[in-house]
Each structure stands twice: as structure tokens, then as C-alpha cells.
Amino acid sequence: MTDTALAPIGRDLKIMGLVGTAHAASHFFHLVLPPLFPILKDEFGVSYTELGLLPSLFFAASGFGQSVAGFLVDHYGARRILLIGLSILSLAVIGYAMVGAFWMLIPLSILAGLGNAVFHPADLSILTSKVSPGRLGRAYGTHAISGNLGWAAAPALMITLAHFADWRTAVIVAGCIGLAIVAAFLIWGRDLADERQLDESGGHPRGLPTLADVRLLFSATILSCFAYFTFLAAALIGVQTFGVTAMVAIYEVQIETATAALTAFLLGSASGILLGGIAADRTSRHDLIAMGGMIAAAIAFAGIGLGLPPTYLLIAALAVAGFLSGTTSPSRDMLVRKAAPKGASGRVFGFVYSGLDLGSAVMPLALGILMDNDRPDLIFLSVSGFLIVTAATVIEVRKRR
Structure with missing residues (x-):
């Protein structure tokens, strides 16, 4: 398939739909436990700091595993690794329901994080290799939107299930949703299977770590992409x-108003991603979209942290901030795609996306200290600062491509 050829749209839509559903499940599982923290606090007699350790360990394990998963994707094929990871993640979440003490949640959170590690390298490798190049911007946009929808769905579903049943039933249902998606891939996703790519020079399977691989991942361009995702995650988390x-x-x-504002942020981000995907397919200056959106979102968050919007505009302000940040998502993936050599998309996406987990693992504890010291304004001002730094990394990526 050439860069200008387009496969039948039905085929591309099927691929986008299956991969997007898997990505939504990944993000859904990110927020399975946090809405239940008040219930878990009472049941296990632990503090919020101890509960906050669970997502930190989840994302730390996911970040560690993502780089390894990238090599496995390039070596064994993205579909196979994706299904293994989603199965591990789903079973770990079901395992939450079986614990009798808080400490038992710790190894399960780590196991769930390792399962989560496969999604970005596998998802994006499938999209990059299977979707028509002329629709890749929209494919990346659909992928990002699905993740936001997974985030938005989790709190409402988990709290509703816990209210009408109990928290253990809620996590079992969540895990079964993941297993159902695995079944859907086995039934309808067979054409997503990809053969191992061979090194053109030596005929060896790609994906086996070599010194050249290490040099690639630690090149200035790829490290700049990694930094982009790290600071972006620090802001979003x-x-x-x-x-x-x-x-x-x-x-x-x-709290209901504040929760509505957070939902508006997530939905605004999804809307921005939709527009950003269209824009990414119509321009080659993806760096300008990524930088402009991040800087504009940073200004919006600085205003929120300073208390500038009147209360009646708070929900709208969060929606605008989400929209502005969302427009950058497809363009950032296009930048990474351009930086990845042919046949190395899995390991490159796996490495740079592990920055998301690094930022997500570190920041909750740091921001918790700010809240404990009665500085809520610094939460949003920190978000603004991280977005500015994120925009600065795009300059380095553009300069070194």
C-alpha cells in the first residue's frame, strides 16, 4: 500500500473500531479502583496515601513493561501481544474482588499494570501498519477519543454497580468486560494478525534487542518524544x-459541580481530538498543531488556577481547556510515527508512551503534598507549567527530525 492509496473504508473502520475498543478498555481499567477509594478506605482501614500507592504502582509497572512490550510487538506481532495483555489486565481486575486484605491489592495492581503495558505499542503498531496512510490522522484521533471515553465511563459505572451491589461485584463485571473484548478480537479481529517483520539486511526477526535498537531509543529525537509524553501525563493526571x-x-x-467540570474536560478533549484528527490528515506541520494547542491549554489552566473564571463559567472553562489539549493528540502520534524507522514502530511507540506511565506514577504523590499543604491553586498552575514544557519538547522533535 502506498502513502496515497486508500483501502476500502469499511476495512479501515473495522480496524479503528476494534483497536479503539481495546484502548477504551485500557483507560477504563485506569479508573476502576479510584472511584471506590472511599469504600476501600473503610473496608480495609487504610489511608488515602496508602490507596494512592495502588495507581502509582500500576503505572510504574506499566511504564516498565511498555518498552519491553514494544520489542515483543515487533517480534511476535501486535495482535497476539495485545490479547495477552488485555487478558492479564482483565483477570487481575477480577482478582481484586478475591482479596481479603489491602496488601493483596498491591501485587494485583502491579500485575494489572504489566497487562496494561502492551496497549500503546500494540494499538499504534496495528493502526500504523493496517490503516490506509491517508486516514492515519483520523485513526490516531479515534484511538485517542476511545481512551477518553473509557476514562469517562469508569467512574459512573463503578459507582453505580457498587451502589446497587457491592464493590467486589463491580470489579468482577469490569474484568468480564475486558474478557468479552478479548473474545471479540478472536472472532472478528483475525485479519489484524501481522507477521513478524524481518530485517532486510540479515533476515533476522525484528524485535530482538540490539545495540542499534538502544541507540535508536536513546537518540535525541526519540528522547524528546519520551519527554513530551512524560510531561503531558504529569499534567493530565x-x-x-x-x-x-x-x-x-x-x-x-x-463536589457534583466539580465532577461535572471534570467530565466536561474529558468530553471537551474528545471533541478536540476529533477535530485534531481531521487537521492532522490535512497538514504536514503537526508540530505547530501540537505546540499551539498545548500553549493555549496551558493559558486556560493558569486562569483556572488563579480563580479567574467566574463560578458559573467553570464547567465551560474546563471544557475549553480539554478541547485545546485534545486537538494535539493525533498530531503528536503523527510526529512519533515520522520519528520511527520502518519496522520499529512497536518499540518506538512502546518506549515513548512509557513516558505517560512515568508521569502518571510520579505526580499523584507530589500533587498530594500540595493538597496536604492547602495549595489547591498550585494543582492547576502545575498543570499549566507542565503543558508549557510539553510544548517546548515539540521544538526539539521538529528540529532533529
């Missing part, structure tokens, strides 16, 4: 974990 608490403190609104 700040909004998702402490945004509601910070808004309640700054604006003195009810």
Missing part, C-alpha cells in the same frame, strides 16, 4: 486525580 478536590477548594463549589 493532575487534572484527573486532584482536579475535583482543587476546584472545590478554589471555587467553593459542590
